[in-house]
Amino acid sequence: MGSVEKYFELVEQSQQQFIEQLREVVAIPSVSGDVSRRGDVIRMGEWLQSKWEALGATCKRVEPGKQNLDGVVLDLPPVILGQYGNDPSKKTVLVYGHYDVQPALIEDGWDTDPFTLVETEDGRLVGRGSTDDKGPVLGWLLCAETHKQAGIEFPVNLKFCFEGMEESGSEGLDDIIVAEADEWFKGTDVVCISDNYWLGKTKPCLTHGLRGVSYFHLIVEGPGADLHSGVFGGTVHEPMVDLVHLLAKLVDNKGRIQVPGIYDQVAAVTDAEEQSYESVEFTHEALVADLKNDVLIHGAERDTLKHRWRFPTLSIHGVEGAFHASGDKTVIPARVRGKFSLRTVPNMEPARVAELVTKYLNDEFAKLGSKNSMRVVETHGGRWWFSSPDHPNFVAGARATERVYGVKPDLTREGGSIPVTLTFEENLKTNVLLLPMGASDDGAHSINEKIDKRNFIQGIKLFGAYLHEIAATDLAAE
Amino acid sequence: MGSVEKYFELVEQSQQQFIEQLREVVAIPSVSGDVSRRGDVIRMGEWLQSKWEALGATCKRVEPGKQNLDGVVLDLPPVILGQYGNDPSKKTVLVYGHYDVQPALIEDGWDTDPFTLVETEDGRLVGRGSTDDKGPVLGWLLCAETHKQAGIEFPVNLKFCFEGMEESGSEGLDDIIVAEADEWFKGTDVVCISDNYWLGKTKPCLTHGLRGVSYFHLIVEGPGADLHSGVFGGTVHEPMVDLVHLLAKLVDNKGRIQVPGIYDQVAAVTDAEEQSYESVEFTHEALVADLKNDVLIHGAERDTLKHRWRFPTLSIHGVEGAFHASGDKTVIPARVRGKFSLRTVPNMEPARVAELVTKYLNDEFAKLGSKNSMRVVETHGGRWWFSSPDHPNFVAGARATERVYGVKPDLTREGGSIPVTLTFEENLKTNVLLLPMGASDDGAHSINEKIDKRNFIQGIKLFGAYLHEIAATDLAAE
Numbered sequence: 001m002g003s004v005e006k007y008f009e010l011v012e013q014s015q016q017q018f019i020e021q022l023r024e025v026v027a028i029p030s031v032s033g034d035v036s037r038r039g040d041v042i043r044m045g046e047w048l049q050s051k052w053e054a055l056g057a058t059c060k061r062v063e064p065g066k067q068n069l070d071g072v073v074l075d076l077p078p079v080i081l082g083q084y085g086n087d088p089s090k091k092t093v094l095v096y097g098h099y100d101v102q103p104a105l106i107e108d109g110w111d112t113d114p115f116t117l118v119e120t121e122d123g124r125l126v127g128r129g130s131t132d133d134k135g136p137v138l139g140w141l142l143c144a145e146t147h148k149q150a151g152i153e154f155p156v157n158l159k160f161c162f163e164g165m166e167e168s169g170s171e172g173l174d175d176i177i178v179a180e181a182d183e184w185f186k187g188t189d190v191v192c193i194s195d196n197y198w199l200g201k202t203k204p205c206l207t208h209g210l211r212g213v214s215y216f217h218l219i220v221e222g223p224g225a226d227l228h229s230g231v232f233g234g235t236v237h238e239p240m241v242d243l244v245h246l247l248a249k250l251v252d253n254k255g256r257i258q259v260p261g262i263y264d265q266v267a268a269v270t271d272a273e274e275q276s277y278e279s280v281e282f283t284h285e286a287l288v289a290d291l292k293n294d295v296l297i298h299g300a301e302r303d304t305l306k307h308r309w310r311f312p313t314l315s316i317h318g319v320e321g322a323f324h325a326s327g328d329k330t331v332i333p334a335r336v337r338g339k340f341s342l343r344t345v346p347n348m349e350p351a352r353v354a355e356l357v358t359k360y361l362n363d364e365f366a367k368l369g370s371k372n373s374m375r376v377v378e379t380h381g382g383r384w385w386f387s388s389p390d391h392p393n394f395v396a397g398a399r400a401t402e403r404v405y406g407v408k409p410d411l412t413r414e415g416g417s418i419p420v421t422l423t424f425e426e427n428l429k430t431n432v433l434l435l436p437m438g439a440s441d442d443g444a445h446s447i448n449e450k451i452d453k454r455n456f457i458q459g460i461k462l463f464g465a466y467l468h469e470i471a472a473t474d475l476a477a478e
Numbered sequence: 479m480g481s482v483e484k485y486f487e488l489v490e491q492s493q494q495q496f497i498e499q500l501r502e503v504v505a506i507p508s509v510s511g512d513v514s515r516r517g518d519v520i521r522m523g524e525w526l527q528s529k530w531e532a533l534g535a536t537c538k539r540v541e542p543g544k545q546n547l548d549g550v551v552l553d554l555p556p557v558i559l560g561q562y563g564n565d566p567s568k569k570t571v572l573v574y575g576h577y578d579v580q581p582a583l584i585e586d587g588w589d590t591d592p593f594t595l596v597e598t599e600d601g602r603l604v605g606r607g608s609t610d611d612k613g614p615v616l617g618w619l620l621c622a623e624t625h626k627q628a629g630i631e632f633p634v635n636l637k638f639c640f641e642g643m644e645e646s647g648s649e650g651l652d653d654i655i656v657a658e659a660d661e662w663f664k665g666t667d668v669v670c671i672s673d674n675y676w677l678g679k680t681k682p683c684l685t686h687g688l689r690g691v692s693y694f695h696l697i698v699e700g701p702g703a704d705l706h707s708g709v710f711g712g713t714v715h716e717p718m719v720d721l722v723h724l725l726a727k728l729v730d731n732k733g734r735i736q737v738p739g740i741y742d743q744v745a746a747v748t749d750a751e752e753q754s755y756e757s758v759e760f761t762h763e764a765l766v767a768d769l770k771n772d773v774l775i776h777g778a779e780r781d782t783l784k785h786r787w788r789f790p791t792l793s794i795h796g797v798e799g800a801f802h803a804s805g806d807k808t809v810i811p812a813r814v815r816g817k818f819s820l821r822t823v824p825n826m827e828p829a830r831v832a833e834l835v836t837k838y839l840n841d842e843f844a845k846l847g848s849k850n851s852m853r854v855v856e857t858h859g860g861r862w863w864f865s866s867p868d869h870p871n872f873v874a875g876a877r878a879t880e881r882v883y884g885v886k887p888d889l890t891r892e893g894g895s896i897p898v899t900l901t902f903e904e905n906l907k908t909n910v911l912l913l914p915m916g917a918s919d920d921g922a923h924s925i926n927e928k929i930d931k932r933n934f935i936q937g938i939k940l941f942g943a944y945l946h947e948i949a950a951t952d953l954a955a956e
């Protein structure tokens with residue numbers, strides 16, 4: 001029996017212990033957005049550090065500094081950096097994950113206590129953090145423990161970076177990655193992140209692209225204070241009227257962005273890409289079931305995927321400063337701030353996007369001939385990420401997946417952003433693989449978050465298989 | 479010396495006592511919208527009743543019932559009905575006012591404690607309720623007291639109706655007016671309400687028109703829950719995108735309503751009306767100073783007045799259900815509710831307005847070809863009010879004004895609504911005169927509410943002069 005098969009066998013035998021370990025970490029309510037839980041977040045980081053150190057890893061606890069949360073000054077939870085193995089003849093894989101979780105209260109509608117792991121008869125492991133991201137973070141630890149227990153030589157040097165602020169903006173993380181790029185992270189050959197999800201519920205995937213996001217505020221102001229519509233309606237330029245006219249110019253209701261030039265930088269769909277949609281596990285039927293209503297713009301699955309993955313889109317999120325409560329109020333708001341964002345794709349540049357959007361809105365506002373004032377503020381401009389699935393890191397991930405699941409993984413992109421991906425790629429100058437453990441219906445930020453027992457156990461196998469594949473791969477072939 | 483001159487003289491001599499009386503009523507914080515102040519509201523109503531009874535009036539305390547305010551069940555404040563004098567040879571005048579006030583906290587930005595009347599060197603009497611509406615309500619009492627004190631026969635039978643819920647929707651009042659129309663209010667010849675303001679700061683006015691208001695919710699819904707714009711942007715019909723497209727169709731940014739047919743019922747401007755704007759005290763300069771910015775749509779004063787008084791207007795108030803807080807959130811709201819209202823004028827019918835608005839929005843929504851659902855709900859449809867200023871009630875008011883102020887009053891209309899005006903007119907079948915005491919800059923619902931000492935004292939003279947004019951008027955000449 002090869003070492004990987006031996007590893008798989010021991011994972012199979014250890015299922016119940018693994019679930020107990022998951023129960024232990026789910027029970028630590030490490031909610032980074034809750035002042036009263038900060039001690040639990042730090043405790044969770046310390047738990048990870050002590051477990052890895054017990055295995056023989058060298059760890060470094062980095063303190064990102066202080067944070068003001070709801071008026072309270074708190075210590076930010078530590079970033080736990082680690083090094084497990086230091087054999088110059090082996091390759092070095094860096095894994096990233098986060099040990100904090102989203103808030104969860106039974107009153108939100110959970111069927112069971114969010115911080116008590118429940119194993120259901122249909123094979124779900126329900127609890128806050130089970131899939132996002134404690135299952136995967138624990139997975140790496142269990143992978144190493146199982147190798148040690150089975151007496152299998154660990155195939156790579158493993159570095160890790162576990163943070164406790166991912167659900168709250170990863171405060172302080174980027175600075176640490178930049179500072180440690182040529183220090184703690186020196187020698188990293190490839191990066192692997194397990195913090196996203198399969199496209200569907202049954203077929204595994206590798207993820208090689210993320211969209212960027214450019215967020216804008218469109219501010220229109222006029223009168224010195226809110227006005228009574230009985231007295232001033234029809235006699236002053238209403239900021240809210242100007243605003244809805246401008247917002248309506250941004251995108252048509254088929255999702256087509258109206259900003260001139262916005263599609264000029266978008267990479268063309270190649271024949272190979274067009275082909276690749278054929279085999280992807282994705283149906284409108286399942287999507288409509290999730291949405292509860294068929295409000296899909298596109299008729300074909302591949303068009304929906306393209307508009308999620310590889311075309312820019314524009315969404316209107318809301319208005320700040322206008323009347324937003326229930327009931328009726330006859331106010332003319334004096335100053336309103338429309339919020340919208342674009343999801344950006346290769347090869348769009350955020351600076352160019354901001355320039356085009358601002359110019360277009362200025363032009364359209366000038367056409368209105370309003371006496372109000374208008375300005376556009378780009379509050380965030382994060383780049384897209386795209387990696388070739390032909391890179392040896394991805395090839396290793398694909399081989400490992402096929403070995404565990406018996407099927408070639410889908411090659412997916414995501415519509416949202418995972419900013420740390422780009423930070424690692426740019427600062428460590430290495431390839432990054434997104435290797436999800438959970439499925440699309442895990443409900444990461446929702447009530448009754450779960451990971452399927454199958455995904456958790458097979459995922460631990462997958463992590464091990466991936467590391468063995470990396471060990472056997474010629475990365476220079478890239 | 480005639481009896482009116484004698485009354486004027488005693489008013490002049492009593493100025494300081496009158497201000498002390500105003501101080502006493504301002505000190506009762508009768509905030510109808512505040513659960514903790516309900517006892518004060520009731521106390522204020524009882525104060526009025528006892529004062530009028532001490533003068534010899536017959537009062538009836540009507541309890542409108544219960545109210546649920548912020549989860550607390552409260553007694554509604556009483557409506558105080560009164561009858562002062564019952565001489566069949568005299569005419570009967572009904573006056574209405576309200577003894578509750580808007581909320582006021584020193585933290586809102588008041589220069590002084592809102593419930594402690596402060597007399598400033600430049601002649602302002604500052605305090606919550608000073609102008610809205612305790613000054614006028616007290617004015618009627620002081621008018622009657624002064625007549626008694628001076629030994630002048632009171633010229634009319636006075637009925638009064640003072641409520642304590644005007645600032646909170648006049649809950650229960652309409653039912654009482656309907657029920658008492660042929661009972662307590664029987665025999666009313668004319669009605670006079672002093673609860674609005676001069677158009678400017680120096681010239682008195684009579685008000686003979688109010689706009690109606692039709693309030694609408696435009697509801698667009700699609701997905702079963704809020705969505706992540708990274709995942710779903712560009713692939714689903716966003717309710718917020720449909721909404722801004724529809725809202726932008728309602729009105730252009732010059733205030734022109736785009737609903738077909740909406741102007742068809744609007745009465746034409748007559749030559750006489752056109753002429754009447756000549757003498758009105760109203761300048762854009764003063765208006766722009768109040769607004770802090772020149773955001774006026776119209777170039778000529780008379781056009782601004784026409785769009786405030788006699789043309790319909792449409793204002794967009796806000797959106798419920800979308801992201802409205804500060805900061806950035808990449809949500810696609812699943813269900814949004816746009817709020818807008820039309821101010822209506824003679825001869826528009828609310829039912830017809832609702833029909834036109836609904837049809838238009840349905841047509842425009844159909845053009846969008848969206849898979850979301852849309853519906854329009856008219857949440858309120860209140861009629862405009864218009865009275866001829868040639869009615870003897872207005873002629874009496876004009877004569878009284880000229881006698882007190884030495885100038886013919888402006889004949890004004892208001893852009894807003896005072897619904898009780900129409901309720902009295904329709905149920906009592908009598909003419910209603912709006913006879914304001916305060917000036918345009920009194921800041922009725924704002925911080926540092928005031929009434930000028932001049933307006934308060936001359937206003938008390940005006941009330942007396944008006945009642946004497948009514949006594950001398952042939953109402954049948956109408």
